Amino acid sequence: MARPQTDHEATAELLLATAEQLIRERGPVSPSVTEIANACGMSQSNVYRFFPNKEALFEAFAERWFRELNEMMENVVESDLPPREKLYQFFAQRFVVKRARYEEDPDYFFACMALGDEHRDVVMSYVDLADHYMATILAEAISDGEFPGMTIDGLMSPINLMLAPFCDPKLIPQYEHSATIENLRIAINTLFNGLSAKSVEKPEAAGTPLKLAS
Amino acid sequence: MARPQTDHEATAELLLATAEQLIRERGPVSPSVTEIANACGMSQSNVYRFFPNKEALFEAFAERWFRELNEMMENVVESDLPPREKLYQFFAQRFVVKRARYEEDPDYFFACMALGDEHRDVVMSYVDLADHYMATILAEAISDGEFPGMTIDGLMSPINLMLAPFCDPKLIPQYEHSATIENLRIAINTLFNGLSAKSVEKPEAAGTPLKLAS
Numbered sequence: 001m002a003r004p005q006t007d008h009e010a011t012a013e014l015l016l017a018t019a020e021q022l023i024r025e026r027g028p029v030s031p032s033v034t035e036i037a038n039a040c041g042m043s044q045s046n047v048y049r050f051f052p053n054k055e056a057l058f059e060a061f062a063e064r065w066f067r068e069l070n071e072m073m074e075n076v077v078e079s080d081l082p083p084r085e086k087l088y089q090f091f092a093q094r095f096v097v098k099r100a101r102y103e104e105d106p107d108y109f110f111a112c113m114a115l116g117d118e119h120r121d122v123v124m125s126y127v128d129l130a131d132h133y134m135a136t137i138l139a140e141a142i143s144d145g146e147f148p149g150m151t152i153d154g155l156m157s158p159i160n161l162m163l164a165p166f167c168d169p170k171l172i173p174q175y176e177h178s179a180t181i182e183n184l185r186i187a188i189n190t191l192f193n194g195l196s197a198k199s200v201e202k203p204e205a206a207g208t209p210l211k212l213a214s
Numbered sequence: 215m216a217r218p219q220t221d222h223e224a225t226a227e228l229l230l231a232t233a234e235q236l237i238r239e240r241g242p243v244s245p246s247v248t249e250i251a252n253a254c255g256m257s258q259s260n261v262y263r264f265f266p267n268k269e270a271l272f273e274a275f276a277e278r279w280f281r282e283l284n285e286m287m288e289n290v291v292e293s294d295l296p297p298r299e300k301l302y303q304f305f306a307q308r309f310v311v312k313r314a315r316y317e318e319d320p321d322y323f324f325a326c327m328a329l330g331d332e333h334r335d336v337v338m339s340y341v342d343l344a345d346h347y348m349a350t351i352l353a354e355a356i357s358d359g360e361f362p363g364m365t366i367d368g369l370m371s372p373i374n375l376m377l378a379p380f381c382d383p384k385l386i387p388q389y390e391h392s393a394t395i396e397n398l399r400i401a402i403n404t405l406f407n408g409l410s411a412k413s414v415e416k417p418e419a420a421g422t423p424l425k426l427a428s
Contacts (some may be wrong), residue, residue: 152427157392158400162376164389175378178371186372186413194408199400 012050014040016064024105028114030054058119063111066126069094073133083141088188090137092181095166101214102172113170131156141192149197158195163187226264228254230278233271238319242328244268245341272333279326280340283308287347297355302402304351306395307376309380316386327384345370355406377401 016040022031031039032054037047058086072093076086102109116123117166138152138159145153165175166184229391231255236245237403245253246268251261265271286307290300316323330337361369374381379389380398 038290121234158397158404161379161392162401162404164385165375165378168388170388171378174382174384175245175375178375181373185370185416186409187376189415190372190376190408191404192408193410193413194404194406195400196407199403199407201403202399 008041015047015050016061019061023111024108027107028111030115059122060117061123062126067068068097068210070129073130077133077136083137083144083146084188086137088185090134091163091166092184095184098169099172110147146192147195159191162191182205216353226274228330229261229264230275233275237336238322241321242325244272244329246277247271250424273330273336276340282311284343291347297351297358298402298404298406299358302399304348304400305377305380309398312383313386343345360406361409364409376405
């Protein structure tokens with residue numbers, strides 16, 4: 001966590017840390033301004049100066065949750081690594097952090113996921129940001145001759161689908177044993193080696209295809 | 215659903231259909247033998263002849279749930295399709311059925327998932343069977359020269375991970391829009407085109423790799 005730079009930032013961080021503590025204790029219920037004020041020994045009107053309503057509090061809470069992850073994405077995108085290594089680092093670094101957060105306190109982790117579901121628009125802006133960074137890496141890869149015949153749009157959804165267990169925080173418990181850093185490396189290499197216009201084609205007439213469902 | 219062949223089978227099917235109806239009405243609670251007997255107008259002792267306990271009832275219920283899916287896997291494995299098309303059909307056919315079951319009644323679908331979690335050993339035997347069929351297809355693929363340098367064991371977990379949204383029934387709602395049959399075709403082709411011993415290798419020294427997490 002970056003050190004707060006001003007008194008204002010330090011107080012905001014204290015309030016958000018208090019919100020975190022309340023969620024850790026009570027589960028996925030957004031703390032009210034009154035509860036945070038009481039827990040910090042501050043007046044309600046003082047807390048309102050920082051967070052005029054629950055929505056503003058959640059937005060700041062989400063910003064705090066995603067800060068480290070966003071910095072990682074930014075650093076990877078700005079690095080001079082080749083695109084394949086960039087895409088690996090893009091997923092690997094965040095995967096390691098999310099996994100560590102989950103392991104540190106699974107209940108708190110899933111409380112945050114549940115609160116995120118209640119504020120889907122806030123969370124989606126971070127998902128969109130991640131997609132934007134990924135698109136930047138894919139554009140570089142394409143201009144390096146990777147993914148022949150593919151467009152950025154055509155790549156986004158197969159890649160997000162095929163890396164879901166490494167990317168979707170809710171899948172962490174279910175894929176705890178198989179979603180390893182080694183398998184992520186294999187997955188990224190498989191995508192770079194195999195995802196091209198050739199992959200979009202149906203196979204050449206190959207025996208009688210079975211009917212889908214009966 | 216195959217037509218029951220004998221009176222015994224017909225009665226068992228009636229009892230299981232009654233269990234299904236009770237779960238549809240009440241959610242993820244295994245019906246007791248008494249409840250099923252009452253709902254069918256049969257004596258408890260008669261029901262016990264079919265299902266001596268709740269566990270036996272669940273096993274039969276799971277067998278009924280998986281019957282169609284297992285037949286699909288069997289037919290695909292026994293077909294003379296080339297391995298790539300087999301692997302596609304292996305996932306596609308079951309995906310279409312699971313998706314249709316989910317859409318028909320999402321609450322009932324997730325009630326069945328929840329009951330499956332309570333009887334993990336029963337469900338795992340079907341997961342193991344699916345893995346066995348998949349291994350059979352992969353063995354054929356390898357002997358056809360696909361997946362160069364890879365072993366069946368080395369392929370299982372990357373493939374299961376990279377196809378999770380097409381395979382894991384619990385992920386259906388979350389990936390409802392992006393997990394399409396077209397994207398499954400792309401995913402299967404990407405795996406066949408790109409998953410080889412080359413994918414397991416780390417990249418050649420590629421700039422300074424960033425550290426994982428800080």
